[in-house]
Amino acid sequence: MTDVQRPPLSKKDYKTDQDVRWCPGCGDYAILNAVQGAFAKLGKLPHETVIVSGIGCSSRFPYYMETFGFHTIHGRAPAIATGVKVGNPALDVWVVTGDGDAMSIGGNHFIHAMRRNVGLKILMFNNRIYGLTKGQYSPTSEQGKVTKSSPLGSVDYPFSPIALALGAGGTFLARSVDVFGAHLEDVVCRASAHTGTAMVEIYQNCNIFNDGAYRSFTDKEVRDERILYLEHGKPLLFGANKDKGIRFDGNFEPQIVTGGELGSAFVWDETAANAAPAMALATMSEADFPVPVGVFRRREKPAFEAGVRGQIAAARQQKKQSLHDLLHAGEIWEVR
Amino acid sequence: MTSQTETHTRTTPTRLRRVVIRFAGDSGDGMQLTGDQFTRTTALMGNDIATFPDFPAEIRAPAGTLPGVSAFQLRFSSFDIHTPGDAPDVLVAMNPAALKMHLKELRRDGILLLNTASFGALDLKKAKYDKDPRSDGTLDGWRVIEVDLEARTREALAQSPLDTRAKDRCKNMYALGILYWMFHRDMAPTEKAIAQKFAKKPELVAANLAAMKAGYAYAETTEIFQTAYRVPPAPMRPGTYRNIMGNQALCLGLVAAAQQAGIELFLGSYPITPASDILHQLSTYKHLGVVTFQAEDEIAAVASAIGASYAGSLGVTSTSGPGMALKAEAIGLAVMAELPLVVLNVQRAGPSTGMPTKTQQADLLQAMYCRNGESPVCVLAASTPADAFDTAYEAVRIALRYMVPVVVLSDGYIANGSEPWLLPDVAQLPPIAVRYAPAGAPGEKFQPYARDPKTLARPWARPGTPGLVHRIGGLEKQDVTGNISYDPDNHQHMVDTRAQKVANIADDLPPTATLGERTGDLLVLGWGSPRGAITAAVGRLQRQGHRVSAAFLRHLNPLPKDLGDLMRGFRRVVLPELNKGQLALLLRARFLIDVQSHSQVNGQPFKSHEIENHLSRVLAELQEEVRR
Ligand code: SF4
Numbered sequence: 001m002t003d004v005q006r007p008p009l010s011k012k013d014y015k016t017d018q019d020v021r022w023c024p025g026c027g028d029y030a031i032l033n034a035v036q037g038a039f040a041k042l043g044k045l046p047h048e049t050v051i052v053s054g055i056g057c058s059s060r061f062p063y064y065m066e067t068f069g070f071h072t073i074h075g076r077a078p079a080i081a082t083g084v085k086v087g088n089p090a091l092d093v094w095v096v097t098g099d100g101d102a103m104s105i106g107g108n109h110f111i112h113a114m115r116r117n118v119g120l121k122i123l124m125f126n127n128r129i130y131g132l133t134k135g136q137y138s139p140t141s142e143q144g145k146v147t148k149s150s151p152l153g154s155v156d157y158p159f160s161p162i163a164l165a166l167g168a169g170g171t172f173l174a175r176s177v178d179v180f181g182a183h184l185e186d187v188v189c190r191a192s193a194h195t196g197t198a199m200v201e202i203y204q205n206c207n208i209f210n211d212g213a214y215r216s217f218t219d220k221e222v223r224d225e226r227i228l229y230l231e232h233g234k235p236l237l238f239g240a241n242k243d244k245g246i247r248f249d250g251n252f253e254p255q256i257v258t259g260g261e262l263g264s265a266f267v268w269d270e271t272a273a274n275a276a277p278a279m280a281l282a283t284m285s286e287a288d289f290p291v292p293v294g295v296f297r298r299r300e301k302p303a304f305e306a307g308v309r310g311q312i313a314a315a316r317q318q319k320k321q322s323l324h325d326l327l328h329a330g331e332i333w334e335v336r
Numbered sequence: 337m338t339s340q341t342e343t344h345t346r347t348t349p350t351r352l353r354r355v356v357i358r359f360a361g362d363s364g365d366g367m368q369l370t371g372d373q374f375t376r377t378t379a380l381m382g383n384d385i386a387t388f389p390d391f392p393a394e395i396r397a398p399a400g401t402l403p404g405v406s407a408f409q410l411r412f413s414s415f416d417i418h419t420p421g422d423a424p425d426v427l428v429a430m431n432p433a434a435l436k437m438h439l440k441e442l443r444r445d446g447i448l449l450l451n452t453a454s455f456g457a458l459d460l461k462k463a464k465y466d467k468d469p470r471s472d473g474t475l476d477g478w479r480v481i482e483v484d485l486e487a488r489t490r491e492a493l494a495q496s497p498l499d500t501r502a503k504d505r506c507k508n509m510y511a512l513g514i515l516y517w518m519f520h521r522d523m524a525p526t527e528k529a530i531a532q533k534f535a536k537k538p539e540l541v542a543a544n545l546a547a548m549k550a551g552y553a554y555a556e557t558t559e560i561f562q563t564a565y566r567v568p569p570a571p572m573r574p575g576t577y578r579n580i581m582g583n584q585a586l587c588l589g590l591v592a593a594a595q596q597a598g599i600e601l602f603l604g605s606y607p608i609t610p611a612s613d614i615l616h617q618l619s620t621y622k623h624l625g626v627v628t629f630q631a632e633d634e635i636a637a638v639a640s641a642i643g644a645s646y647a648g649s650l651g652v653t654s655t656s657g658p659g660m661a662l663k664a665e666a667i668g669l670a671v672m673a674e675l676p677l678v679v680l681n682v683q684r685a686g687p688s689t690g691m692p693t694k695t696q697q698a699d700l701l702q703a704m705y706c707r708n709g710e711s712p713v714c715v716l717a718a719s720t721p722a723d724a725f726d727t728a729y730e731a732v733r734i735a736l737r738y739m740v741p742v743v744v745l746s747d748g749y750i751a752n753g754s755e756p757w758l759l760p761d762v763a764q765l766p767p768i769a770v771r772y773a774p775a776g777a778p779g780e781k782f783q784p785y786a787r788d789p790k791t792l793a794r795p796w797a798r799p800g801t802p803g804l805v806h807r808i809g810g811l812e813k814q815d816v817t818g819n820i821s822y823d824p825d826n827h828q829h830m831v832d833t834r835a836q837k838v839a840n841i842a843d844d845l846p847p848t849a850t851l852g853e854r855t856g857d858l859l860v861l862g863w864g865s866p867r868g869a870i871t872a873a874v875g876r877l878q879r880q881g882h883r884v885s886a887a888f889l890r891h892l893n894p895l896p897k898d899l900g901d902l903m904r905g906f907r908r909v910v911l912p913e914l915n916k917g918q919l920a921l922l923l924r925a926r927f928l929i930d931v932q933s934h935s936q937v938n939g940q941p942f943k944s945h946e947i948e949n950h951l952s953r954v955l956a957e958l959q960e961e962v963r964r
Contacts, residue, residue: 016807018819050799052643053809063807063820068799070646071809072639073669079636083643083651084799086627087602091647091799109639112632308627315622323595324762326624327588331525332578332759333380 009043011036014066022057027178027204031125032064034181038188039067049092052081054101057132057206058125061096075106078113081120082304089305092192095122100130103139103159114168116304117196123188124161124199125178127206128213135209147209161201162282162296166275171299172198173278175292177218178205183229183293190295196303217291230281230294235265238290246289252276254284270295349520349566354413356421357515359508360438361430361451362399363392363406366508370428371408373512373526379579379756380525382569383412386868387754388420388941393609393692400454400462405437414568418868420753422943426518428511430485432463439474448478449514451507453486481560485510492550496543506547513551520566523548573758580757582721582750583613586654586680589728591621592760594650596729597736597768602627602644604637605654609692610748611682614654634659638666638679645675648772648798650732654680657699658689661706667741668707669810671834674785674794676735676742678728679713683747685939694939695749697864698915703743704893704922710831712838714742715893718750719867722757727890733768734841739793745892747914749865749941772796776803784808784818792837842894848902852878852885855905857958860886860951861931863919865941866912872944873951882955892919900927910934910954912947 014036022028039049049067053059055074062069068091072080077095085093095113102110102124113120129147130136136149140161144153165173172194176184184202191198203214217226224240236246245257245265257264266277278296321329357374359367368389378385387410397404411421423443429435430451442448455468469475470482485507492510493503509530516523527545534540555561580588594601603626605615619628627649631637634655641651655663660681670677683699685691703715714734718724724746731742773795776782784806785794797804806818814821815830850859851874862870867888874886887902889895903909903923909931911920917933924931934950936942 018807046805047802048800050647055810062809066805068805069807069809070643070673071807071811072642073665073810076635076639076666079631079639080643080646082629082636083602083604083640083645084647085643086629086640087600087644087647087649087651088798088800108632109636112636308629312622312625312627316625319623321623322762323592326591326621327759327762328576328578330578331376331380332576333382334576335382335572335574 009040011040014039014046016064016066018063020064021060023208025207026057027127027206028058028125030178030181031184031202031204032061034184035123035188038185038192041185042189042192044092048090049094050084051094051096052077052084053096054106055132056098056101058096058098059101075101076109077101078106078109078120078122082113082118085119086305086308089119089309093120095120097122097124099124099126099128099138099140099161103161111164111168113197114165114170114199117171117301119195119303119305120197121191122197122199124201125204126161126201127204127210129206129210131206131209160282163279165199166279166282166297170199170297171196171301173296174294175201175203175296177203177214177293179218180293187294194298196301226290228290228292230268230270230292230296232268232270232295235267237265248277248280252280254280254289256289270298349564352565352567353415354411354417355426355519355565355567356409356411356424357426358407358409358424358438359428360405360407360434361508362433363396363404364399365430366505367406367408370508370512371410373529374515375410375754376529376579377521377525378412379577381522383414383567384417384570384572384756385410385412386417386420388749389752391693400431400433400459402433402437402463405434407438412567414570416570418871419944422945428515432459432465432469435469436463436465442478444477446478448475448480449511450480450482451485452482453484488550488554489547492547493543496546497539498543503543506543509544509547510551513548514555517552517555518561518564520564523552572756575758577756577758579754580721581752581754582718582724582746583611583682584617585721585724585757586718586728586744586746587614587617589725590652590678590732591624591626592765593729593732593768596765597732597770599770600625600627600649601652602629602641602649603652603654604629604631604640604644606631606634606637606659608656608659610684610751611654611656611680613751614680634662635666638663641677642666642670642675645677648796650676650678650736652678652680656682656684657686657702660699660702664706667713668709668711670741671707671711671713672810673808674739676739678731678735679741679743681743681745682751683745691939693748695747695865695941696914696937696939697747698918698937699745700892700915700918703745710835712835713893714740714838714841715745716742716890717745717864717892719864719888719890721750721753721755724750725757730890733766736768736770737793738791738837738841739796740838745864747865772798773801773804775801778803782806783816785813785816791840792833839894842897845891845896847898848887848896850885850887853883854885854902856883856885857907858884858951858955859903859906859909860884861889861909861911862886863889863892863913866914869942869944869947870912873948876948877951877955884951884955895926903927903929903931907958908932908954910951912942914942
């Protein structure tokens with residue numbers, strides 16, 4: 001296959017011959033479909049694309065994508081993918097992970113990928129539960145969750161992954177939902193276009209161990225009233241008739257506004273230098289406010305691998321040294 | 337500077353064949369720098385030399401206390417030497433704590449150069465001396481030279497603009513000057529080095545050099561020094577030499593091998609004593625295309641190296657024992673994914689944090705077995721600073737040829753010790769071939785585990801290559817296709833195959849070299865840093881007429897194929913190692929031969945005399961047996 005004539009790609013070009021082994025009804029199917037749709041739209045060449053995953057239900061993802069795939073060990077996918085990207089920056093490197101993989105055992109690698117702004121596209125499937133190990137609470141499970149390992153309810157407070165990533169300096173942070181096919185596909189495309197680390201939190205339903213975790217705001221009947229679509233340059237409005245808005249008071253507390261006050265709704269700027277509005281949205285109560293989806297933050301910043309490669313290119317320009325000269329560097333002496 | 341010959345007119349220098357000097361002082365006294373300068377000068381003057389820095393883990397333990405003492409031992413000679421020596425002939429003690437820590441090792445009748453500047457009641461208390469050791473007979477039996485280095489240095493630097501504190505910090509150079517006179521050393525290399533080191537601070541250059549020259553002149557003119565010594569150059573193999581430390585040599589071996597293979601070197605590393613210098617040094621080789629990545633932790637360090645190898649680079653990670661423990665799971669992934677990886681473990685005394693700056697060889701079983709499941713890797717050991725170059729080179733060759741992780745064991749003693757290194761001819765370095773899988777034909781399914789029939793290595797399929805799209809991972813997979821498989825027969829086959837692949841590495845190995853005959857009474861086996869002490873001990877016993885030989889193993893997994901037969905050619909096999917008998921355990925299990933462990937785990941290298949004494953006892957036992 002040569003690159004001279006790129007045939008237009010369709011979803012099926014990214015399907016592998018492996019049987020998909022998620023539980024029937026799992027949200028992962030819809031995500032797979034949306035990602036394949038996005039890749040087809042972007043015309044990604046399978047042989048230039050690498051998907052690295054860790055451990056968990058979500059991490060089976062590479063087996064179902066006709067690209068290079070590396071299913072690695074628990075939590076370490078961002079670190080391994082960093083080696084892949086720095087090793088060959090020309091590759092299009094994706095990480096597929098989950099809330100246990102990325103937020104718990106791999107939390108350290110997750111935040112450092114954000115901090116460095118490595119050119120990785122991280123899809124974090126958040127189902128707020130451990131699925132593969134059969135249903136223990138995760139670092140994103142709500143407090144009081146009753147699971148096999150928390151029969152009296154979990155005592156832990158959960159993370160907001162977007163807030164964590166904001167704190168770690170993430171430059172592209174977005175959220176979508178497994179059942180929001182077109183929205184998800186669009187967010188994946190936008191993540192792909194970003195320079196540096198892009199992290200997409202995808203709310204995913206685990207119908208076996210945490211069924212309906214997101215129904216209170218994703219079901220068709222309530223969606224319009226409960227979801228806040230973030231759109232760059234537009235005011236934060238929600239509701240079927242866009243008749244409600246969000247603004248911030250002097251303490252950056254979010255407030256719902258309606259009627260005559262709608263004009264005071266905050267105009268969303270995903271490129272803002274100040275992370276406070278994004279942090280306020282990422283941490284506002286799910287019960288009292290609509291749930292934001294879309295792009296929380298998008299900042300231009302040189303990617304890590306470009307910096308690393310730039311230093312090497314400059315050093316190569318400045319200094320030429322043969323292996324012989326390298327070995328003979330320093331104080332040498334002859335014995336005859 | 338007046339010429340060397342003129343300065344030594346007072347007495348004819350006494351000729352010596354070898355000298356062991358130990359510099360000991362507070363961590364802040366610059367003992368490592370002083371030792372390093374003496375070493376460079378001496379190497380340039382053509383002596384064989386071996387060094388042993390011994391410093392505390394704390395960057396600055398409280399000044400003047402016993403834990404704060406830092407030492408540097410060096411031995412130089414007019415013949416081929418293998419160790420930095422056992423007991424020093426000369427001890428430079430910069431304070432009472434250094435005296436307390438090191439006097440007991442000074443050879444009887446040896447020279448003690450004692451700085452008397454800090455012998456106040458408080459100094460003595462910090463060193464845990466009840467009485468002044470200078471006046472209670474403690475120093476009887478040694479040739480003591482007392483000099484108030486601080487006062488002498490301040491005098492010498494009277495004109496210097498430096499403050500008193502800064503002046504006092506030059507006292508090590510004053511001591512160095514004294515030793516340069518005593519041992520007839522040229523001051524020029526140190527003048528050059530100091531000028532470079534403090535290039536931005538001319539007043540420091542001036543003060544350091546003035547102190548050194550003043551020390552030299554003091555030694556020359558005062559009557560307390562009876563004589564100067566001369567150690568003529570050693571007869572060494574012709575060629576070009578440089579002095580090298582073990583960590584440096586590892587770096588150069590990796591770079592040389594990567595260049596020879598035409599492949600990019602990627603180091604993922606997290607700082608840890610005593611391996612950090614590898615990260616530091618490779619970071620300065622950007623102009624050679626070396627990529628270094630200081631990871632967020634030990635796991636990310638090895639994980640990034642695995643990622644780089646997956647992408648087609650040579651992934652390397654460097655660490656010490658505690659880091660090795662953290663990397664275990666990821667190394668298992670490299671075993672499963674069958675990717676090349678080089679893991680450098682510069683061992684230190686454990687367990688846990690242990691004694692970070694002290695040496696030990698107790699991570700062999702960890703290297704072999706620290707992973708879950710049947711997870712064989714190749715294990716190599718470097719035995720001297722210069723040998724670390726060849727060992728690193730060999731590690732790269734094996735990793736690339738067999739698509740396996742290779743663990744290289746070094747240790748703190750090799751890492752920071754130094755010796756003259758006969759530089760290899762670049763044109764003569766063994767070739768290293770890299771074969772990436774070629775682009776696949778359209779419509780053909782790539783088989784990621786289709787193996788080379790001889791080595792059993794799988795193809796290295798670089799992402800970005802058309803037609804090679806495939807999935808791999810930590811799950812067990814079907815041979816050839818790489819599809820996930822839980823089939824019992826397949827798993828048995830894959831476990832056997834991964835083991836066989838590592839075993840096949842032994843096909844490449846030359847016969848095991850021996851020091852001495854290939855049969856006899858006693859075979860002394862060694863691996864890693866005890867090599868020098870064993871060589872010296874066995875050499876002395878051979879000269880006494882004993883039928884004793886030695887052999888040193890670089891390849892610990894797989895072992896050389898001839899090792900079993902070699903051991904069976906001797907009545908007794910003894911294995912000195914700085915652990916509780918780890919290689920001995922492996923050899924006994926593998927060959928059912930009664931390999932006798934000679935163990936030492938005190939954080940210090942073996943002394944050749946101790947090994948010699950032990951071997952003498954074994955030889956005496958063998959004699960006994962014959963008589964009976
Ligand atoms: S356990 Fe839950 S997350 Fe895992 S595959 Fe089944 S439904 Fe999906």
